[in-house]
Amino acid sequence: MFENLQALPExxxxxxxxxxxxxxAPVKIDLGVGVYKDEHGxxxxxxxxxxxxxxxxxxxxxxxxxxxxGNEQFNALMSQLILGDKHTALTSGRVRALxxxxxxxxxxxxxxxxxxxxxxxxxxxxxxxWANHVPLLSGAGLKLERYPxxxxxxxxxxxxxxxxxxxxxxxxxxxxxxxxxxxxTGADLSLAQWRxxxxxxxxxxxxxxxDLAYQGLGEGITEDSxxxxxxxxxxxxxxxxxxxxxxxxxYRERVGLLMVLAGNETQAVASASxxxxxxxxxxxxxxxxxxxxxxxxxxxxxxxxxxxxxxNAMRERMMTLRRALSKALAATCxxxxxxAVDQQRGMFSTLAVTPEAADTLREKHHIYMTRDGRINIxxxxxxxxxxxxxxxxxxxxx
Ligand code: LMR
Numbered sequence: 473m474f475e476n477l478q479a480l481p482e483x484x485x486x487x488x489x490x491x492x493x494x495x496x497a498p499v500k501i502d503l504g505v506g507v508y509k510d511e512h513g514x515x516x517x518x519x520x521x522x523x524x525x526x527x528x529x530x531x532x533x534x535x536x537x538x539x540x541x542g543n544e545q546f547n548a549l550m551s552q553l554i555l556g557d558k559h560t561a562l563t564s565g566r567v568r569a570l571x572x573x574x575x576x577x578x579x580x581x582x583x584x585x586x587x588x589x590x591x592x593x594x595x596x597x598x599x600x601x602w603a604n605h606v607p608l609l610s611g612a613g614l615k616l617e618r619y620p621x622x623x624x625x626x627x628x629x630x631x632x633x634x635x636x637x638x639x640x641x642x643x644x645x646x647x648x649x650x651x652x653x654x655x656x657t658g659a660d661l662s663l664a665q666w667r668x669x670x671x672x673x674x675x676x677x678x679x680x681x682x683d684l685a686y687q688g689l690g691e692g693i694t695e696d697s698x699x700x701x702x703x704x705x706x707x708x709x710x711x712x713x714x715x716x717x718x719x720x721x722x723y724r725e726r727v728g729l730l731m732v733l734a735g736n737e738t739q740a741v742a743s744a745s746x747x748x749x750x751x752x753x754x755x756x757x758x759x760x761x762x763x764x765x766x767x768x769x770x771x772x773x774x775x776x777x778x779x780x781x782x783x784n785a786m787r788e789r790m791m792t793l794r795r796a797l798s799k800a801l802a803a804t805c806x807x808x809x810x811x812a813v814d815q816q817r818g819m820f821s822t823l824a825v826t827p828e829a830a831d832t833l834r835e836k837h838h839i840y841m842t843r844d845g846r847i848n849i850x851x852x853x854x855x856x857x858x859x860x861x862x863x864x865x866x867x868x869x870x
Pocket of ligand 1: 485486504505506507602604655
């Protein structure tokens with residue numbers, strides 16, 4: 473049977489990690505996979521995570537099963553972190569949340585729920601979107617289409633074109649929105665634009681599916697969930713997939729959450745029962761360790777405060793790097809590219825760099841980025857910024 477399988481090319485993002493590690497060059501820069509890095513290029517374990525992990529290990533009495541919904545304390549605390557504890561969606565009982573194996577697991581769970589409803593809607597994703605959205609969502613059987621989102625030249629959101637497309641979609645279709653820190657572009661919607669989108673979704677009876685993977689790394693922990701809060705306050709039904717990989721630095725622990733917002737509490741309870749059945753049929757239940765750490769942090773005032781400070785420091789470091797890169801690009805590339813990098817938010821920017829130019833940057837300058845021109849801002853250091861800007865300038869020009 474297996475003789476029919478041909479070896480596949482590496483994953484466009486994860487494959488870069490392996491290629492970077494294998495590169496023997498003494499000077500090499502990894503702007504590929506989306507992980508936070510400090511000035512020394514290290515991805516540290518957050519101090520709040522270390523302290524919470526020690527407490528979890530000291531206090532844990534059993535490792536017996538929790539069930540397909542995972543850690544319920546984590547589910548409740550995360551729902552409050554995202555929506556705010558007084559949000560009407562929560563107080564009306566219309567929300568249920570399930571812990572999931574990472575943001576990817578959460579996205580897939582939600583996609584499986586959509587196909588379970590029997591209506592098999594089309595899901596519309598931004599053009600461009602995170603490469604892994606495609607297999608995660610279409611793998612569940614959803615038909616995938618793209619709405620216009622990004623103007624590569626100016627580095628800004630094509631908001632009118634996006635709105636125009638949403639205004640043509642049939643009722644019941646699903647629209648995937650990046651809650652903040654758009655991956656791969658870094659071009660986010662303003663709150664006023666979120667409001668307009670929410671109104672269109674409501675009027676056309678479209679279902680928003682928000683992917684919130686970078687909360688705290690754009691404008692602030694609360695600020696980055698404002699769009700999601702607005703959507704949840706406006707529409708009757710929504711899905712929200714959340715990742716704790718970046719803002720808690722728990723990447724390999726696989727910590728995520730899926731929230732379902734239903735028309736009423738009975739429908740929310742029914743939806744959650746289907747989600748538990750789906751989870752049971754795929755992986756039975758999510759791993760507990762990382763979720764237990766997050767629950768320990770969010771239930772402890774001091775740890776919570778320490779964690780918030782660490783998230784703020786990561787965000788501010790990336791803002792400093794953005795400004796430095798923008799300034800350096802102004803001297804080597806176009807003014808538009810420099811301005812876009814400055815205005816975009818979060819871990820990524822997509823530069824107007826062709827796939828061939830990205831190959832040249834990797835082969836000649838040992839700068840690793842995905843072939844769509846996405847760079848991880850956290851992979852830059854103040855020391856490397858001029859080298860990076862000069863190299864990009866040599867393949868792009870002014
Ligand atoms: C990324 O976009 O680089 C991260 O979300 C890591 C991944 O799984 O692709």
